Amino acid sequence: MNLFEAANAQSADRHQPLAYRMRPRILDEYIGQDAIIGKGRLLRRAIQADQLSSVIFYGPPGTGKTTLARVIANTTKRHFSTLNAVLSGVKELRYEIEEAKKRLELFEQRTILFIDEVHRWNKSQQDALLPWVENGTFILIGATTENPFFEVNAALVSRSRIFQLKSLTEEDLKQIAIQALKDKERGYGSFEVTFDEGALEHLIDVANGDARSLLNALQLAVETSVDHFPPPENTHIHISSDAAEQSIQRKAVLYDKEGDYHFDVISAFIKSLRGSDPDAALYWLARMVSAGEDPKFIFRRMLISACEDVGLADPNAIVVVESAAQAFERIGFPEGRFHLTHAALYLATAPKSNSSMAFFDALKGVEQEAQDEVPNHLRDGNRDAKGFGHGQGYLYPHAFQDHWVAQQYLPTSLQGRVYYQPSDQGYEKNIRNEVNRRREEQLESIEADAFVENLSYSPGDKERQRWLSRTSSERGLMLESIRTTLFTSLSLRRSDRVLVCNAGHGLLLWEAYRQTPEGLVVAQVQTSTQMQHISHYADSLQSLDKPTILHVPLESVLPSLEDGLAFEAIIGRNVLTRLSEKGLLIDRLKGRLSSQGVLHFAEGVPSEGSRLSDFCPPSLQDTLRKAEKSIYGGEGNPLSNWKSEDLRNAFEKRGFSVKLEQQDLFENRFITKADIRRWLNGSYLPAWESLKVEVDLPEVEEELIGLLAERSIRWKHHIAFVQAVHQDEKE
Numbered sequence: 001m002n003l004f005e006a007a008n009a010q011s012a013d014r015h016q017p018l019a020y021r022m023r024p025r026i027l028d029e030y031i032g033q034d035a036i037i038g039k040g041r042l043l044r045r046a047i048q049a050d051q052l053s054s055v056i057f058y059g060p061p062g063t064g065k066t067t068l069a070r071v072i073a074n075t076t077k078r079h080f081s082t083l084n085a086v087l088s089g090v091k092e093l094r095y096e097i098e099e100a101k102k103r104l105e106l107f108e109q110r111t112i113l114f115i116d117e118v119h120r121w122n123k124s125q126q127d128a129l130l131p132w133v134e135n136g137t138f139i140l141i142g143a144t145t146e147n148p149f150f151e152v153n154a155a156l157v158s159r160s161r162i163f164q165l166k167s168l169t170e171e172d173l174k175q176i177a178i179q180a181l182k183d184k185e186r187g188y189g190s191f192e193v194t195f196d197e198g199a200l201e202h203l204i205d206v207a208n209g210d211a212r213s214l215l216n217a218l219q220l221a222v223e224t225s226v227d228h229f230p231p232p233e234n235t236h237i238h239i240s241s242d243a244a245e246q247s248i249q250r251k252a253v254l255y256d257k258e259g260d261y262h263f264d265v266i267s268a269f270i271k272s273l274r275g276s277d278p279d280a281a282l283y284w285l286a287r288m289v290s291a292g293e294d295p296k297f298i299f300r301r302m303l304i305s306a307c308e309d310v311g312l313a314d315p316n317a318i319v320v321v322e323s324a325a326q327a328f329e330r331i332g333f334p335e336g337r338f339h340l341t342h343a344a345l346y347l348a349t350a351p352k353s354n355s356s357m358a359f360f361d362a363l364k365g366v367e368q369e370a371q372d373e374v375p376n377h378l379r380d381g382n383r384d385a386k387g388f389g390h391g392q393g394y395l396y397p398h399a400f401q402d403h404w405v406a407q408q409y410l411p412t413s414l415q416g417r418v419y420y421q422p423s424d425q426g427y428e429k430n431i432r433n434e435v436n437r438r439r440e441e442q443l444e445s446i447e448a449d450a451f452v453e454n455l456s457y458s459p460g461d462k463e464r465q466r467w468l469s470r471t472s473s474e475r476g477l478m479l480e481s482i483r484t485t486l487f488t489s490l491s492l493r494r495s496d497r498v499l500v501c502n503a504g505h506g507l508l509l510w511e512a513y514r515q516t517p518e519g520l521v522v523a524q525v526q527t528s529t530q531m532q533h534i535s536h537y538a539d540s541l542q543s544l545d546k547p548t549i550l551h552v553p554l555e556s557v558l559p560s561l562e563d564g565l566a567f568e569a570i571i572g573r574n575v576l577t578r579l580s581e582k583g584l585l586i587d588r589l590k591g592r593l594s595s596q597g598v599l600h601f602a603e604g605v606p607s608e609g610s611r612l613s614d615f616c617p618p619s620l621q622d623t624l625r626k627a628e629k630s631i632y633g634g635e636g637n638p639l640s641n642w643k644s645e646d647l648r649n650a651f652e653k654r655g656f657s658v659k660l661e662q663q664d665l666f667e668n669r670f671i672t673k674a675d676i677r678r679w680l681n682g683s684y685l686p687a688w689e690s691l692k693v694e695v696d697l698p699e700v701e702e703e704l705i706g707l708l709a710e711r712s713i714r715w716k717h718h719i720a721f722v723q724a725v726h727q728d729e730k731e
Contacts, residue, residue, distance in 0.1 A: 018219035019212045021186040022179065023067050025074050031179070032172035032211075033064055036163045043163060050076050052112070054133055054140040056148045056157065059165030062210030065143035068165075069114045072141065079103055079111045085120035090128050100137050111138055118142035119151035126153040133159055167209025167373065174204055176211050177218055188222055192236045199244040217244075266293075267380040269344075270301055272409040274309040275397045278348040280409035285344050295333075295340060299325040302343050309398075313353035320346045352403035375411055478665045478717065479507055482573060482602045485663070485721055487511055490569055490598060495519045497565070499592065501554050501572030501601075502526060505533050508571055513547055521547035522567075524557045558588040566594040573602045578638040579646055586654050590726075599656070599724040603647060606640040607632035608718035612679065612704070615713055620703055623695060627687035640683075644720040656724035669715035671708045677701060 024030040027037070027047060036043050046052045052072065057065040073080040081096050100111035118126075130153065132138045140160060142148070148157050168176075177200060180187035203221065207214035221239045223229040231237070269284035288298060302321045310317040324343035328336040377394040397403050486508065492498065496519045498512040503523035513521050525531050531551040538546045550557050554575065570589055576582045593599055611632070613624035632640050644662055651658045680701055688695050 017216065018180060018187065019215035022176070022183065022215055024071055027071055027075070029179075030064070030068065030071055031175050032168045033068075033165050036165070037068065043161075047072055047075055050078070052076070052139060052141075054138075054156075054160040056118070056140075056142040056144065056152065056160045056162050057165055058144050058146075058148050058162060060167055060209065061145055062207075062212040062214075063165040063167060064211065065165055066116055069116075069141050069143060072112065073114070076112060078139070079109055080114065081111055082114045082116070085115055085117045085125075090125055093125070093128055097132055097137065100132070104137060110136065112141060113138045114141040114143070116143045117145070119144040119146040119148070123153060126156060130155050130159075168211055169209070170204055173207055173209070173211060173214050174200075177204065177214060180215060180218060188237075190233045191222075191231065192234060193222060193239065194236070195239045195244070196241040199239050199241045202241065202244045263380040264374040264378070265291075266297075266301060268374050268378040268409070269298075270305055270309075271378050271394065273302070273305050273344065273347045274352070275409055276348055276352065276403075277409040278345050281344050281348040282341065283410060285340060289337060289340065295328055295336065296325075298340060299328065299343070302347060305347055307356055309352055309354060310347060310350045311353040311356045313351040313355075313403075317347060317350050352397065354398045354403070373411065375408065378409065478667060481663070481665060482719060483507055483511060485661070486571055486573075486600055486602055487515070489723060490571070490600060492516055492569060493519070496568040497594075498522070499567045499570045500524070501570065501575045501589075503530070503534065503549075504573070505530055508573060509534065509547060512569070512571065517545075519568075522550065522557075522561070523547055524550050524552065524554050526553075527551075555585055555588070558585075558592055561592065566592055566597065568594050568597045570597065570599045571601065574604055575601050576603055576647070576650075579603075579642040579650060581638060583650070583654070586650060590654060590656070593726065595726060597725070599651075599722075601722050603720045603722065605642070605644050605718045605720050607643055610713075610716040612684075612708075615708055616704070617707075620700070620707075623693075623700065624684065626691060626693050627684040630687040630691060631683050644718070647720055647722045651722060651724045655727050657727045659723040661721040661723070663719045663721070665717045665719055667715055667717070668712040670712050671710070673705050673709045676704045676709060680704070 027044060030037060035041070038044065043055070057068060059065055069082075073082075079100070081100070083092055083096065096111075096113060100113070103109045103111055113129075115121075115129075121129075129138070129140070133140050133156065140156070142152065142156070142160070144151065146152075148160075148162055181193050182189045184190050199221075203214060203217045206217065221243050222237055225237050225239055225243050226235065265284055265287050269281060269288065272280035272284055285298070289295075299321065303318065303325065306317040306321045321343045324339040328339045331339070492512070492515040494515070494517055496516045498516055498519065498521050500509045500512055500521065500523040503509045503525050506523075509521065509523045523534065525534065528551060531549060534547075534549050538549070550560075552560070570593055576585075589599060611624070611628050613621045613628055616624060644660060648658045648660045680697065685695075685697060
């Protein structure tokens with residue numbers, strides 16, 4: 001480049017938009033995206049070491065995808081080529097391929113090919129690129145505003161690292177604005193720029209995480225605030241609030257009816273209806289309407305929800321939504337928004353039932369025989385849960401009592417916001433207290449829980465017990481406490497081998513798997529349902545990495561294992577429920593424990609937990625306690641007639657050194673009439689008969705139902721943690 005060309009290039013740059021001029025040239029000028037490009041992060045290290053492999057940058061407009069590619073271009077010693085998928089096709093790609101092959105053959109220089117808006121290429125165009133990425137002719141950098149798992153060739157995705165860029169924070173945008181105002185070469189540092197109070201903040205707020213939008217607005221505000229631009233150096237330029245307001249007339253709604261935001265927002269809307277949150281439903285409805293979503297599409301989804309989520313709990317729901325849809329067809333916008341709102345509020349406040357889902361169970365049997373982003377747990381996880389974890393943590397309301405669970409449906413910054421106030425008239429009068437109660441409970445969200453084994457006197461009804469047990473958020477805390485206690489004392493090494501007994505749905509299994517990536521995890525489950533549940537989550541793992549899952553009785557698992565295989569840890573929960581019958585099992589477990597291994601079980605001890613008599617008046621206590629003395633002691637039920645110390649004795653008798661820790665954990669347990677009848681007939685009546693105690697069973701049953709049925713009681717679970725090692729090791 002000669003002197004005149006350099007001067008012309010510099011002049012041309014001065015006439016480029018501010019957003020173009022202010023693009024970072026090196027990593028240290030790059031602002032935001034600390035999660036992927038911050039100091040010490042993998043991508044930053046790869047760029048600095050010039051060892052970048054193929055990557056795809058995915059994120060909303062203005063988050064820095066192209067900018068990051070330009071930083072790489074300024075940093076790398078490799079040749080950097082650029083294509084725009086909108087303007088280029090296979091012809092241009094073939095030219096780049098030939099040039100890249102020449103550079104590799106003649107100069108041993110590899111080529112980085114940056115393709116902006118790579119999702120715009122069709123499958124055949126993307127296929128044309130694939131062989132050259134595979135053989136190393138190109139290192140691909142793709143940029144896309146669309147989900148690459150959905151829009152980009154799966155083969156390209158599998159050969160690339162995916163980095164998701166998020167909307168920039170207000171602090172990031174403020175730094176970008178200040179950088180532009182201070183930079184004398186590329187920005188407005190040659191002038192004295194000031195703002196009315198709140199004017200700069202308005203520009204930042206309107207930008208909605210988009211740096212390009214902010215810099216465009218800033219340029220418009222600065223350059224229209226003087227009669228002629230550029231003015232002389234050191235000129236004072238004052239940006240009034242009115243100038244800032246005029247620079248961008250309104251916030252742009254970040255919403256593309258063909259992209260992720262379209263699916264995420266409608267997903268959040270339907271989940272808010274299903275979750276009985278009218279405030280969130282109104283919010284997501286407003287997001288769609290303001291973005292120009294087709295009302296027919298919204299009504300179609302509400303018509304589905306009326307039968308899928310409300311169903312027969314309120315058969316009138318489908319009538320209301322259909323009537324609102326027909327009225328909208330006659331009236332249209334803007335008044336038709338009342339009908340959209342009417343239908344949405346009706347569904348959000350209606351009682352819920354998913355009984356219509358029984359059809360799909362039958363069908364399966366026949367076939368087989370700019371605003372805040374959508375919270376992650378509300379996103380549509382059908383396409384990209386594997387890559388980005390979208391949808392993870394969402395609690396399905398139908399799995400909880402009253403088809404509702406305390407869960408946030410609004411974005412984090414809007415949690416607690418109230419949009420809808422039920423009146424005290426008609427239908428709303430009936431729901432007002434319930435809506436307010438749910439709002440109060442939503443102030444604190446809870447984590448998903450799982451079933452803790454309770455003492456069951458009738459195994460045949462265990463599925464129902466599992467359903468009813470999921471009525472309290474305390475259940476999740478109990479499980480977390482048990483898991484934490486078990487693993488805290490283990491100090492597992494990455495290469496340890498772990499046997500998980502009675503693995504259930506994976507509470508202990510997956511924690512053991514995470515802690516022993518170079519070891520081995522073998523899990524024993526009791527039911528085919530548990531086997532299917534765990535296998536489903538294991539399907540995404542490489543075959544070499546998968547834990548070994550065995551659906552056989554524990555007594556049969558141990559002899560079937562490979563000869564000589566021993567475990568550094570054997571763990572489990574409620575493995576020894578019939579302790580008096582488990583002597584042989586303990587001996588076999590000892591034979592599979594390595595010389596320095598640890599056996600650690602968490603066992604619920606029914607005899608030291610709550611009993612029915614604890615919740616009854618003295619007049620009834622005496623009768624119940626006569627039976628409980630037999631049930632929880634002596635020759636009573638082997639499920640319940642042992643104590644914590646019996647665990648210690650059982651292990652010490654077989655040559656273990658034992659440490660016993662005990663905890664009392666509490667939950668609000670919902671008691672039904674069927675529970676009471678089952679306990680009386682299954683346990684108390686046989687005990688009274690064996691003791692020859694005469695009892696008026698119908699009278700006792702009636703009294704207990706009157707006292708306890710259909711309400712929650714504070715139930716204590718006594719958990720014994722038995723930690724056993726070979727005696728010689730302990731010594």
